[in-house]
Amino acid sequence: MQPFQKILVTGADGFIGSHLTEALVRQGYDVRAFVMYNSFNSWGWLDQAAADVRGRFEVFAGDIRDPHGVLEAMKGCDAVLHLAALIAIPYSYHSPDTYVDTNIKGTLNVLQAARQLGVRKVVHTSTSEVYGTARYVPIDEKHPLQGQSPYSASKIGADQMALSFYCSFGLPVGVIRPFNTYGPRQSARAVIPTIITQLANGAKNIQLGSIHPTRDFNFVEDTVGGFIAFLESERSIGEEINIGSNFEISIGDTAQMIARLMNSDAVIGMDAQRLRPEKSEVERLWADNRKAETLLGWKPKYAESAGLEVGLKQTIEWFTEASNLSGYKADRYNI
Structure with missing residues (x-):
């Protein structure tokens, strides 16, 4: 081409x-x-x-x-x-x-x-x-x-x-x-920035929606x-x-990983207004990425739990810079 x-x-x-x-x-x-x-x-x-x-x-x-x-x-x-x-x-x-x-x-x-x-x-x-x-x-x-x-x-x-x-x-x-x-600059309407910004602002009770669904981050x-x-x-x-990364993890386990990386003992809680309607919640996402490798020659560099942890560390580093964190309203639910 x-x-x-x-x-x-x-x-x-x-x-x-x-x-x-x-x-x-x-x-x-x-x-x-x-x-x-x-x-x-x-x-x-x-x-x-x-x-x-x-x-x-x-x-x-x-x-x-x-x-x-x-x-x-x-x-x-x-x-x-x-x-x-x-x-x-x-x-x-x-x-x-x-x-x-x-x-x-x-x-x-x-x-x-x-x-x-x-x-x-x-x-x-x-x-x-x-x-x-x-x-x-x-x-x-x-x-x-x-x-x-x-x-x-x-x-x-x-x-x-x-x-x-x-x-x-x-x-x-x-x-x-x-x-x-996920990564630097993501909107706080997404779950990973929501967790990081609440923890970075000193919250001891993290407010999330459902924590049992799984995602492929x-x-x-x-x-x-x-x-x-x-x-x-x-x-x-x-x-x-x-x-996709071909790695599945729950929202709750992701929150626990972030809390550990940020040296926080915060409690992960549920906020009713953040819940999707029952039939609208996507309970499980896990990507098969073989077609991308076959047709595009693409493979994730940040794969499995270890790769997610490396990516989260870089994301946390960006969000916890004062100039970046100040642009997020961590005390509000962003729809």
């Missing part, structure tokens, strides 16, 4: 998107970062981009829900990494309409523009939530899709829209499906590596590919 000349990253202002933008720049790619327009002229996490990449990428401020803006942003690009999405599950119970507009229609805007402009590769971002509670483990890409929240339903719709453009129009698009990513460096491998592989077009 010939090298890509210019890459558009949607959602570049977010957690994974900002790390991905930095990694692409470091690898010599010409990157245009699509960020959410706002009157503060904020580029999200790209405002804090590492010194070695600052000023070395282009920024386009717009709205993924606007087809004209998406088309303008994509002009001159020959590949698109589409990460822009609403991702908070609790907020999807509150405002499901916005998830349809952003996740499904926003994805449609990306696909239509890519088709019109003859883009050579579109990488569409899915989520492990589309699988719902595992019917078998580890979860491979043939596992049934289950929309257990408006969020996951909107992502299933977006994934299928992307694959339909491959089947209907021959658009060179593939679906990358990361499992639960992936350090952001591994997830970013998966995106780049997916982009560069000729074998990813038309495919759905899991990016």
Whole structure:
């Protein structure tokens, strides 16, 4: 495959998107970062981009829900990494309409523009939530899709829209499906930052939702590596590919590991407002990542319990820096 000349990253202002933008720049790619327009002229996490990449990428401020803006942003690009999405599950119970507009229609805007402009590769971002509670483990890409929240339903719709453009129009698009990513810059609506920020602020009783469900946690460096491998592989077009560690751990055991690493004897408790509706809770996620290794040559560097511990140490180090911790409201429940 010939090298890509210019890459558009949607959602570049977010957690994974900002790390991905930095990694692409470091690898010599010409990157245009699509960020959410706002009157503060904020580029999200790209405002804090590492010194070695600052000023070395282009920024386009717009709205993924606007087809004209998406088309303008994509002009001159020959590949698109589409990460822009609403991702908070609790907020999807509150405002499901916005998830349809952003996740499904926003994805449609990306696909239509890519088709019109003859883009050579579109990488569409899915989520492990589309699988719902595992019917078998580890979860491979043939596992049934289950929309257990408006969020996951909107992502299933977006994934299928992307694959339909491959089947209907021959658009060179593939679906990358990361499992639960964690690391520096992650929103406090996710469980690992929730635990770390409460402990870092001296809490002795950590408030969480359900602690028995299991997850397959992936350090952001591994997830970013998966995106780049997916982009560069000729074998990813038309495919759905899991990016996961192939390691399962409960929320409760994860909290205990973090408390141990932070030298805390805090008690892990349950806050009723953080619980998902019973049938909406995804009880078990555990990735089968063999397809990623076969098609992309990708394997996690932060694998098994030992790898998770290394990734958590780096995450804790970032969150406990005073300048970073001050940006999080650890005493509030973030939906």
